[in-house]
Amino acid sequence: MSYLCLENVVKTFNKTEVVKKMNLEIKQGELVSFLGPSGCGKTTTLNMIAGFLDVDGGRIVVDGKPVHLLPPNKREMGMVFQNYALFPHMTVFDNVAYGLKLRKVSKSEIHTRVTEALEMVRLAGYEKRYPKELSGGQQQRVSLARALVIKPKVLLLDEPLSNLDAKLRQEMREEIVEIQKKVGITTIFVTHDQEEALAISDRIAVMYEGRIEQVDTPVAIYNHPQTDFVSRFIGEVNQIQGQVVEALNDNQCLVSLDGYEQVLSVHQPKDSVIDFYIRPEKIQISIENSGGLQVRVERKMFLGAKTRYILVNKEKHFIADISNVALNPDLVKEGKHVCIKWNPEDLLATKK
Ligand code: ADP
Ligand code: MG
Numbered sequence: 001m002s003y004l005c006l007e008n009v010v011k012t013f014n015k016t017e018v019v020k021k022m023n024l025e026i027k028q029g030e031l032v033s034f035l036g037p038s039g040c041g042k043t044t045t046l047n048m049i050a051g052f053l054d055v056d057g058g059r060i061v062v063d064g065k066p067v068h069l070l071p072p073n074k075r076e077m078g079m080v081f082q083n084y085a086l087f088p089h090m091t092v093f094d095n096v097a098y099g100l101k102l103r104k105v106s107k108s109e110i111h112t113r114v115t116e117a118l119e120m121v122r123l124a125g126y127e128k129r130y131p132k133e134l135s136g137g138q139q140q141r142v143s144l145a146r147a148l149v150i151k152p153k154v155l156l157l158d159e160p161l162s163n164l165d166a167k168l169r170q171e172m173r174e175e176i177v178e179i180q181k182k183v184g185i186t187t188i189f190v191t192h193d194q195e196e197a198l199a200i201s202d203r204i205a206v207m208y209e210g211r212i213e214q215v216d217t218p219v220a221i222y223n224h225p226q227t228d229f230v231s232r233f234i235g236e237v238n239q240i241q242g243q244v245v246e247a248l249n250d251n252q253c254l255v256s257l258d259g260y261e262q263v264l265s266v267h268q269p270k271d272s273v274i275d276f277y278i279r280p281e282k283i284q285i286s287i288e289n290s291g292g293l294q295v296r297v298e299r300k301m302f303l304g305a306k307t308r309y310i311l312v313n314k315e316k317h318f319i320a321d322i323s324n325v326a327l328n329p330d331l332v333k334e335g336k337h338v339c340i341k342w343n344p345e346d347l348l349a350t351k352k
Helices: 042-050 092-102 107-120 136-148 166-183 194-200 218-223 228-233
Strands: 002-013 016-027 031-035 057-062 077-080 154-158 186-191 203-208 211-216 238-249 252-257 260-264 273-278 284-286 293-302 306-313 316-323 337-341
Touching (some): 002 186, 016 042, 016 186, 031 042, 042 077, 042 186, 077 136, 092 136, 107 166, 136 154, 166 194, 186 194, 194 218, 211 228, 238 260, 238 316
Parallel strands (some): 031 186, 031 203, 077 154, 154 186
Antiparallel strands (some): 002 016, 238 273, 252 260, 284 337, 293 306, 306 316
């Protein structure tokens, strides 16, 4: 049963559709990330869910009830922004209490709930401080407490960690997931950072130009991208073109890459060119001539646990990342020839 549904949601700015008939179903308690490049419509979609922007088409349903015509304060959603958006002239306590005061909650209950919320984000004792007296990470925690204190049905986070430095960003993302799971709150987390999305999400909705390209678990998004865009945007890929030597049957063909032949599970006519992708860590290098594709080692970069090899076959460059435990990089000399191979099942086919 889905808890939050977007049904054919559309947003148009100046006659341009920036959100195009978007459909998405999120289960209760699930953490779903919106992941996509800048300008693809993440914030616009979140603002329509929160009620800060009207939809130009479609419906938004929460817990069985349409909410897209309600004002923001009637939608029972908590929102956290990239720039924290705290009230600078109010103390931490008053910032967190704000939504409860608006809702005419009694003074004693406000006290209990604000205290609880600040404990949850590990800011007990900071009640009397002002936002400018806090670090960026602490300000973002206040903002999270302010969103959660109203006990919203849905938590919306718009790039909440983007203003923090790398180390703090990692700590905070783990903290957010911990709190999210503890409270069990249905959450949408917007980010343009693929590692962040892979690390924290139950499912990721990959967005591109106002559309959801694919919604799946992090593992499925990485290992089975369904579109060209998802293949290229998540992780790194080598793009390869092969020549179809023979169509074997309705769903298999024999493909040659400069003499390296393999059977692929796709239907393509003889003599056509086929595009596919392989991730750098799925390439195997052998220093003996043991079949596969012969390449010259152009460069190698020691990266600690692994080494990155830049390999050249004719004009075509490949990137291979190999664990230094699996292959001693001293054995792979720059300028020499080696063979590369991969398992055909590790190829990512390009479906449009
Ligand atoms: P993201 O959050 O993914 O970076 P946005 O949702 O902010 O993207 O923007 C999506 C597209 O809509 C962009 O092309 C942006 O320029 C445009 N846009 C966003 N807000 C407005 C607005 N208020 N008026 C006109 N165009 C807008
Ligand atoms: Mg945005």
